Amino acid sequence: MRTLIKNGTVVTAVDTWTGDVLVEGERVVQLGSRLDVPVDRTIDATGKYVLPGGIDVHTHLDMPFGGSTSADDFSSGTIAAAFGGTTSIVDFAIQYKGQTLHHAWETWMRKAQGKAVIDYGFHMIVTDLNEQTEAEMDGLVKEGVSSFKLFMAYPGVFMMDDATIFRALLRTGENGGTICMHAENGGVIDVLVQRALKQGHKAPKYHALTRPARAEAEATHRAIALAEMADVPIYIVHLSAAEALEQVTAARDRGIPAYAETCPQYLFLSYDNYEEPGFEGAKYVMSPPLRPKAQQDLLWRGISGNDLQVISTDHCPFCMKEQKEIGRDDFSKIPNGAPGIETRMSLVFDGGVTKKRISLNRFVEVTSTSPAKIFGMYPRKGTIAPGSDADLVVFDPLRETVLAAKTLHMKVDYNPYEGRRVKGAADLVMSRGKVIVDGGKFTGRAGDGVFLRRSGRSL
């Protein structure tokens, strides 16, 4: 099966050129000015961008949470991703206390198998690190689960103390894995939450008011310091606060290999959303919380200046009905998270490229190339080059859409960007050589996505 994508503006993290891309089987095989070869299908990309498929390295599909489960499973979630122009995800498998890491991995493999329509990998959330599970880490890296997420927040649930974190970091120095960190000081937050509740503060906005930016900045600084002492790189997930970004910038200025991602919600939403009337603020309850609007520009600066390398989504949707409303009388009980897997590419393109905050190449870099490189998927994923997987998006930079829960494909009863008009959308999406979205129709098949055996860090 050969497909020729003709006459598009092909964009990578560094190049922009107009011409043709030849796909054979699952791979890109030729790039050229005017390729003249017999093919099975020709796709005309005139006036469109041909982009490497988006890679979302922070999703929570089918994730159990306090008796409930995040609203998208690997079927609805990956279909939504595909519609948005994303062709690979890295989700999180959770080790629960007392379990082995392999048990967690297998559990999550089962969630994905037969459902995922795009390729998927896993980070391993480690909650119980002992001699045995430390040894398991080595094996997982070899088997393609090469990154591990630790928490400095959620005491009693996920939080690890510094000694344990440090041991995990040292271990990656030996096995080549990467530590991803949820950087918020959970101890402080817990005290503030208890105090707020005691004072009768129950509304959603107290979720934000009990999670100060300084608590994120502190944990970010600490995470980097621990990594520096262990002499390994570190990756900060969902960085939200300018104060935290300052820590990353300062470390990088000193030459420390600290990496960080942010998410569209921190670029387009703000604390003001918590002040929406009634219980509406619950839509935006996530951790870290949304920050003051003035910080958005500082995050964009971090993106353009490469102090933030990745934009992922932290997609973790809960419906308002029956899920978010659990916390109607107690903000601390509101399930944390919001949908985003489908809207990332359009939001970032619109806010970044259209609004001239970042270049087109940088857009590709933060949504695809850097995540692929950082998490061991490159060169199979993350670029358009001979030999790479044919994960390709024909993207119309001018097509405008209005974001709305009703028309989006995520299975959640609201959208945090409801009504927002964005310019730039995926017209056609190809996963390993097969067209899975075309002209607003899903043309793929559940189960066609395969597990991504990722290599160790190349940070």
Add this chain to the structure above:
Amino acid sequence: MRTLIKNGTVVTAVDTWTGDVLVEGERVVQLGSRLDVPVDRTIDATGKYVLPGGIDVHTHLDMPFGGSTSADDFSSGTIAAAFGGTTSIVDFAIQYKGQTLHHAWETWMRKAQGKAVIDYGFHMIVTDLNEQTEAEMDGLVKEGVSSFKLFMAYPGVFMMDDATIFRALLRTGENGGTICMHAENGGVIDVLVQRALKQGHKAPKYHALTRPARAEAEATHRAIALAEMADVPIYIVHLSAAEALEQVTAARDRGIPAYAETCPQYLFLSYDNYEEPGFEGAKYVMSPPLRPKAQQDLLWRGISGNDLQVISTDHCPFCMKEQKEIGRDDFSKIPNGAPGIETRMSLVFDGGVTKKRISLNRFVEVTSTSPAKIFGMYPRKGTIAPGSDADLVVFDPLRETVLAAKTLHMKVDYNPYEGRRVKGAADLVMSRGKVIVDGGKFTGRAGDGVFLRRSGRSL
């Protein structure tokens, strides 16, 4: 009883003038150009400095440590202090797990009573913070024990987690107390120590090599961040590393009320001392450890620029024989600490004023005035002004002495500065109007020192 100190160069943290100081009873009552009043005793201070008595806010006298006890009790320790020109100390009372704070206070009061020859106060080391002990903190502040020391190091012994530290900080926001912090990341250090021992590294220098400067800088940053979130000042004890100082400087540049002390050992000794032959390095085993020599200049800059406000001693002597040698085959068992209560004023005067690193007024400020103000002893202590306690030192800026364990008065069988020649020494020392050291003789009396009921913070 009236005493006239005539014709000295009177020095405070801001002024330098030549003239007379009249003492009546325990107080300074007049300062003047040529006081002509009938007195009981006249002391000629021509060519000498008249300084406010030194205040050492970090001492560990008669402190139990692993079956042993620090070598100086409140008798020998305060006599040594007096010889060195120090007329007030603040020692540490230790709450052990399960005990009340008051029990600790009473225990330490008994250690001092009848022995101390100069005035003394206590910081309370809190190791067990629960609702009851939190409530006790309020009472202690009112009773004059207005500062509390917490540890971020020594897991399983003194170390507190961030939530507990944060609760203590919040409490001082209400009761006006001050939190003093031992800022080293104990979790990281513990892992490094275990690893070093496992690798067969037993020598004293591994004490330093397992306590990286970054572990101190991280904890310093965290302590300040926690205080910032609690909206209270904080005081970092025995800051040793330039990296930690950078954190204090950065916080102060942002207007955060962060304070810090360093100690002479960090200004005059260095990592090189751990490389002394045989077991000699044990003399310098203290926490934080000595740092590279190049950092000394950076600490002096911190002192001159007021990013370090206080020079205290962390006096905590253990003899080489029978005490330090416990750790001959395992550096982690060496009792932590070194003597310093007697040598502080001369060392800092010589290294600071004589070597032109700081002004004479700044010398008075860091050794007496700032500690008095920060820890609620001012204006009774820390200056020479009408109404202040007559804690006075006639100091000869030109007299040279050679530091040696044999001639010093501390009860410890070595001195870390053995053989060092210093310029500047106390000739005569007066405590609340009574001369207690004169011409190399101790003329005071055990038990004449009184408990200093300190007011809450004036930071």
Add this chain to the structure above:
Amino acid sequence: MRTLIKNGTVVTAVDTWTGDVLVEGERVVQLGSRLDVPVDRTIDATGKYVLPGGIDVHTHLDMPFGGSTSADDFSSGTIAAAFGGTTSIVDFAIQYKGQTLHHAWETWMRKAQGKAVIDYGFHMIVTDLNEQTEAEMDGLVKEGVSSFKLFMAYPGVFMMDDATIFRALLRTGENGGTICMHAENGGVIDVLVQRALKQGHKAPKYHALTRPARAEAEATHRAIALAEMADVPIYIVHLSAAEALEQVTAARDRGIPAYAETCPQYLFLSYDNYEEPGFEGAKYVMSPPLRPKAQQDLLWRGISGNDLQVISTDHCPFCMKEQKEIGRDDFSKIPNGAPGIETRMSLVFDGGVTKKRISLNRFVEVTSTSPAKIFGMYPRKGTIAPGSDADLVVFDPLRETVLAAKTLHMKVDYNPYEGRRVKGAADLVMSRGKVIVDGGKFTGRAGDGVFLRRSGRSL
């Protein structure tokens, strides 16, 4: 003549104590708890502060400016200063191109003699530096004119190029003088002014809009760099922008002896004043200009943290009528400057001490002690100690006044703080032992002020 000031709260840059101050002739001779000596006059200071007289090191009295002259001469100006609690000034003598420095000095001596009611010194404004005038600098330092002001602004009038500034700095390394710098990039400003005028922008606010904060920050950085290369201290006058303060802070953090003053106008007024209707904005036309209101807090932080050491006034009044209005149709022709010599102490006390931004001691330090020390007037001026000049202010911390051109004593037809209510005012002012202001009446005599022969820098 002996005067006893009884029972006041005596305040220095470090001490606060209640008691008596004995003045004999021109000097303070005794300080005491209850002085019981025969005196000619007793002043009851119960409930009042007794402060060292204010020192204003930046005034422009009787200064020629484009055919006009600043509105206060040494008579009206120093009387106004006295009413405000200021007992010493350092004014600026201007060397015009082709003249010797001594000629300038003599000219300004004549302006002051027989008129000044408080003591005065001079900084020398150097505009023409050649071999001869460089040599003159050495002599002036010896004669008590130990500081020199250079300009990085006003090309063609005062501005010096970097090579000349550097030569002047090097010279002070040899002769002990101090360079004071007007730090704004005059080249940039000139281009912006010309461009604005060409675009038809004539209103007063364009004065501010053509003098960007970055132009001040740049020049501040450059001035400090030149001083660092010359290995001498430097003093930045009238710092107005937070961006410039950042440069001073960064240099001081590196240990560079950089000093800076700010003025009340930058603490209490802001860019918004330029937006006042009609030509009112002209009242605030000064250089550097007023900055955005949000910067005020940052300047206060600089003051409390000692990155700004001095608050002076840059008193340089021009009447709206006939003077400011020269620039009605061209902002660049508005005489630069505003009145402030009389209101400094009350404004800073109210905004600083009453509003709890700085301590009472720090208030004394920035308005009196630091200027005295930096500019070679200490210990004669700047403190209350035996032997110091009896320049004293009995200051009522509770008395409220409303600032108004009509009731103030400066000879200018408007006041930039018109209508502002301030708490804290000088009740009685003594200059070298003589009461010159008492209960709202001037009791001094023109010509009683003497020239202050200042020593070289003690920075």
Add this chain to the structure above:
Amino acid sequence: MRTLIKNGTVVTAVDTWTGDVLVEGERVVQLGSRLDVPVDRTIDATGKYVLPGGIDVHTHLDMPFGGSTSADDFSSGTIAAAFGGTTSIVDFAIQYKGQTLHHAWETWMRKAQGKAVIDYGFHMIVTDLNEQTEAEMDGLVKEGVSSFKLFMAYPGVFMMDDATIFRALLRTGENGGTICMHAENGGVIDVLVQRALKQGHKAPKYHALTRPARAEAEATHRAIALAEMADVPIYIVHLSAAEALEQVTAARDRGIPAYAETCPQYLFLSYDNYEEPGFEGAKYVMSPPLRPKAQQDLLWRGISGNDLQVISTDHCPFCMKEQKEIGRDDFSKIPNGAPGIETRMSLVFDGGVTKKRISLNRFVEVTSTSPAKIFGMYPRKGTIAPGSDADLVVFDPLRETVLAAKTLHMKVDYNPYEGRRVKGAADLVMSRGKVIVDGGKFTGRAGDGVFLRRSGRSL
């Protein structure tokens, strides 16, 4: 004419893949996994890298200097460049006072025409900016001379004052040109040079000792501040000092579009070279001078962290004999400059990639892609993509060479790296589709290089 480069490891600034590159005429037309097309010539690149040709944006060929001329003209210089793997240069045309910019351009066009063997563009050195030459700038940008170099050093020769620099910067805001800045404070340096000569300091090392790093840092800060106020990007040439890099880093952290290049001499040589015996130090006399060895690591960090975007050479060779020796008795007369055009790629590959300081992609970026993008040559130059010029280098990463004046092709009688062994060398070099270096032989033709009409900035 079609050429196929087969089976190489093709490297761009972001991608690394193994396969084939098809060249047709002057352009790259296809990239593919196994291209199977009829061609005129096949080049086997198995085991080699296929790189975009190097771009050196800082050369001084055939440059008059004080009666002498730089040793390489556009013939020998570009041949040497080609041997080193560089296929494009941007040289400097100098406007002398009183001349038009076009006159300068034409003069330099004549120097290059008929001689250059690779493509060349020009930056315009502006020394005389008036209304007419400002207007000329606009035209030059349109004609492809889109960058202008200004000097903050060399007073009386090249140095411009800040007002003039600012006007030039403002102009580029309108015409899309780019200002390149030689950032050293010439005023300070001039005073230091005169002082050194007066003190009898004549040796080459005084060249360095009279050009302090702080003078470079100051000018760098100033240049960026001027650009910030003009709201345009700026490009700092030949950055040498860590202190200057700090300024660039700080500006970029604030989001300011400041760019900078460094040169191999600052990465591989150091101040120590000036201490070589006799007059040997003259070999290294260039401006800015070589800095302390410890700074090399900081510059590498700047390169890897993208605070330095470009490595150029500042190739400006003068023979020791008859040229450098002019300054035998006066360091200030030594012609400034050193050879480097031929050794750049091997040095940077060896020190960067082989020594693992930067990635292979980053090597391509700093030596080719970024210079092309910054200076308006992309996508014609700087990458390997369909449609780009076939400027290609087959580079052997393992071949070792020993650098020596004798075997290198630059026309200068010494080499600053004489005897240094480097790993990595160009085997074959293609310029616009024609092989010009092959197996150590030059196969090109004088005059085949064409003038590069560059577009305006894309910074």
